[in-house]
Amino acid sequence: MSAKRLVPLVLVGAGVLASACSAPPLPQVTFFSVNSTAVTGPSEYCDFQVKKCAADAAAGATLAVPPNKPVQISVPSEIADAAWQVAFKYKVNGQEQQGRSAVFANGERLAYTLELPGAAQLETAEVQRFAGVLTLDPNTGEPQFVIGATWVLSVTGQPG
Numbered sequence: 001m002s003a004k005r006l007v008p009l010v011l012v013g014a015g016v017l018a019s020a021c022s023a024p025p026l027p028q029v030t031f032f033s034v035n036s037t038a039v040t041g042p043s044e045y046c047d048f049q050v051k052k053c054a055a056d057a058a059a060g061a062t063l064a065v066p067p068n069k070p071v072q073i074s075v076p077s078e079i080a081d082a083a084w085q086v087a088f089k090y091k092v093n094g095q096e097q098q099g100r101s102a103v104f105a106n107g108e109r110l111a112y113t114l115e116l117p118g119a120a121q122l123e124t125a126e127v128q129r130f131a132g133v134l135t136l137d138p139n140t141g142e143p144q145f146v147i148g149a150t151w152v153l154s155v156t157g158q159p160g
Helices: 003-021
Strands: 029-033 036-040 044-046 053-055 061-063 071-074 084-092 095-100 111-114 121-136 143-155
Touching (some): 036 143
Parallel strands (some): 061 143
Antiparallel strands (some): 044 053
Protein backbone atom coordinates (compact mmCIF):
# COMPACT_ATOMS: atom_id res chain seq x y z
CA MET A 1 0.00 0.00 0.00
CA SER A 2 1.37 3.43 -0.86
CA ALA A 3 2.13 6.07 1.77
CA LYS A 4 -0.50 8.34 0.19
CA ARG A 5 -3.21 5.75 0.89
CA LEU A 6 -1.99 4.88 4.39
CA VAL A 7 -2.37 8.41 5.81
CA PRO A 8 -6.13 8.70 5.07
CA LEU A 9 -6.75 5.21 6.49
CA VAL A 10 -4.88 6.08 9.69
CA LEU A 11 -6.87 9.32 10.04
CA VAL A 12 -10.18 7.53 9.47
CA GLY A 13 -9.21 4.89 12.05
CA ALA A 14 -8.30 7.59 14.58
CA GLY A 15 -11.68 9.26 14.02
CA VAL A 16 -13.52 5.99 14.62
CA LEU A 17 -11.59 5.40 17.86
CA ALA A 18 -12.23 8.94 19.08
CA SER A 19 -15.96 8.66 18.41
CA ALA A 20 -16.09 5.26 20.14
CA CYS A 21 -14.81 6.86 23.36
CA SER A 22 -17.34 9.68 23.51
CA ALA A 23 -20.45 9.29 25.62
CA PRO A 24 -23.68 8.51 23.77
CA PRO A 25 -26.16 11.39 23.54
CA LEU A 26 -28.77 11.57 26.28
CA PRO A 27 -32.32 10.57 25.29
CA GLN A 28 -34.72 13.26 24.11
CA VAL A 29 -38.47 13.61 24.58
CA THR A 30 -40.83 15.00 21.92
CA PHE A 31 -43.93 17.03 22.82
CA PHE A 32 -46.59 17.73 20.14
CA SER A 33 -49.73 19.88 20.18
CA VAL A 34 -51.74 21.75 17.55
CA ASN A 35 -49.35 21.13 14.64
CA SER A 36 -46.24 22.17 16.63
CA THR A 37 -43.44 20.05 18.03
CA ALA A 38 -40.83 20.68 20.73
CA VAL A 39 -37.94 18.37 21.56
CA THR A 40 -35.73 18.49 24.64
CA GLY A 41 -32.98 16.67 26.40
CA PRO A 42 -33.13 16.03 30.14
CA SER A 43 -32.97 18.78 32.76
CA GLU A 44 -31.59 16.20 35.16
CA TYR A 45 -30.22 12.80 34.24
CA CYS A 46 -28.84 10.04 36.47
CA ASP A 47 -27.82 6.52 35.62
CA PHE A 48 -30.19 3.80 36.82
CA GLN A 49 -28.34 3.40 40.15
CA VAL A 50 -28.14 7.20 40.69
CA LYS A 51 -24.34 7.09 40.93
CA LYS A 52 -23.61 9.46 38.04
CA CYS A 53 -25.87 12.48 37.62
CA ALA A 54 -25.81 15.63 35.53
CA ALA A 55 -28.05 18.68 35.33
CA ASP A 56 -28.61 20.98 32.38
CA ALA A 57 -30.25 24.28 33.35
CA ALA A 58 -30.61 25.18 29.67
CA ALA A 59 -32.60 22.03 28.86
CA GLY A 60 -36.34 22.19 28.53
CA ALA A 61 -38.78 22.91 25.74
CA THR A 62 -41.51 25.46 25.21
CA LEU A 63 -44.66 24.92 23.23
CA ALA A 64 -47.83 26.95 22.67
CA VAL A 65 -50.81 24.88 23.80
CA PRO A 66 -54.33 26.39 23.81
CA PRO A 67 -56.78 25.52 26.61
CA ASN A 68 -58.45 22.12 26.31
CA LYS A 69 -55.98 20.82 23.72
CA PRO A 70 -54.06 17.56 24.26
CA VAL A 71 -50.29 17.22 24.29
CA GLN A 72 -48.83 14.06 22.80
CA ILE A 73 -45.59 12.93 24.40
CA SER A 74 -43.17 10.48 22.77
CA VAL A 75 -40.24 8.90 24.58
CA PRO A 76 -37.44 6.73 23.21
CA SER A 77 -36.79 3.20 24.44
CA GLU A 78 -33.99 4.47 26.74
CA ILE A 79 -36.76 6.05 28.82
CA ALA A 80 -39.51 3.49 28.25
CA ASP A 81 -37.23 0.63 29.28
CA ALA A 82 -37.64 1.90 32.86
CA ALA A 83 -40.82 2.88 34.70
CA TRP A 84 -41.89 6.45 33.85
CA GLN A 85 -44.76 8.89 34.32
CA VAL A 86 -45.86 12.41 33.40
CA ALA A 87 -46.36 15.02 36.13
CA PHE A 88 -48.15 18.23 35.12
CA LYS A 89 -49.51 21.56 36.37
CA TYR A 90 -52.48 23.38 34.93
CA LYS A 91 -55.00 26.11 35.78
CA VAL A 92 -58.77 25.88 35.90
CA ASN A 93 -60.63 29.15 36.56
CA GLY A 94 -57.37 30.71 37.78
CA GLN A 95 -56.73 27.93 40.32
CA GLU A 96 -53.50 25.96 39.94
CA GLN A 97 -53.92 22.19 39.92
CA GLN A 98 -51.44 19.31 39.73
CA GLY A 99 -51.75 15.87 38.25
CA ARG A 100 -49.85 12.73 37.32
CA SER A 101 -50.36 10.04 34.76
CA ALA A 102 -50.30 6.42 35.72
CA VAL A 103 -46.83 4.92 36.11
CA PHE A 104 -45.95 3.06 32.93
CA ALA A 105 -44.08 -0.20 33.50
CA ASN A 106 -40.78 -1.03 31.86
CA GLY A 107 -41.30 -1.44 28.12
CA GLU A 108 -45.06 -0.82 28.39
CA ARG A 109 -45.34 2.21 26.12
CA LEU A 110 -43.42 4.81 24.13
CA ALA A 111 -46.11 7.52 24.07
CA TYR A 112 -48.74 9.20 26.22
CA THR A 113 -51.45 11.75 25.41
CA LEU A 114 -52.03 14.30 28.15
CA GLU A 115 -55.63 15.50 28.14
CA LEU A 116 -56.93 17.99 30.73
CA PRO A 117 -60.50 18.44 31.96
CA GLY A 118 -62.78 21.13 30.52
CA ALA A 119 -61.18 24.48 29.69
CA ALA A 120 -58.03 23.84 31.70
CA GLN A 121 -54.80 25.54 30.60
CA LEU A 122 -51.67 23.42 30.79
CA GLU A 123 -48.67 25.20 32.34
CA THR A 124 -45.97 22.51 32.55
CA ALA A 125 -45.52 18.83 31.79
CA GLU A 126 -42.59 16.78 33.05
CA VAL A 127 -41.61 13.31 31.93
CA GLN A 128 -40.10 11.53 34.93
CA ARG A 129 -38.06 8.34 34.55
CA PHE A 130 -37.72 6.30 37.73
CA ALA A 131 -34.34 5.02 38.86
CA GLY A 132 -33.67 1.59 40.30
CA VAL A 133 -33.24 3.00 43.81
CA LEU A 134 -35.74 3.10 46.69
CA THR A 135 -35.90 5.65 49.52
CA LEU A 136 -38.31 6.06 52.42
CA ASP A 137 -41.01 8.71 52.23
CA PRO A 138 -40.25 11.08 55.14
CA ASN A 139 -43.97 11.54 55.87
CA THR A 140 -45.21 7.96 55.71
CA GLY A 141 -42.08 5.82 56.04
CA GLU A 142 -43.21 3.90 52.95
CA PRO A 143 -40.65 2.96 50.30
CA GLN A 144 -40.72 5.04 47.13
CA PHE A 145 -38.74 5.03 43.90
CA VAL A 146 -36.35 7.89 43.13
CA ILE A 147 -36.93 10.00 40.02
CA GLY A 148 -33.69 9.50 38.07
CA ALA A 149 -34.27 11.81 35.11
CA THR A 150 -36.67 14.58 34.02
CA TRP A 151 -37.62 16.25 30.72
CA VAL A 152 -39.60 19.50 31.10
CA LEU A 153 -42.09 21.27 28.85
CA SER A 154 -43.18 24.84 29.64
CA VAL A 155 -46.33 26.04 27.94
CA THR A 156 -46.19 29.57 26.46
CA GLY A 157 -49.71 30.58 25.56
CA GLN A 158 -51.78 30.09 22.53
CA PRO A 159 -50.17 29.47 19.16
CA GLY A 160 -49.81 32.56 17.08
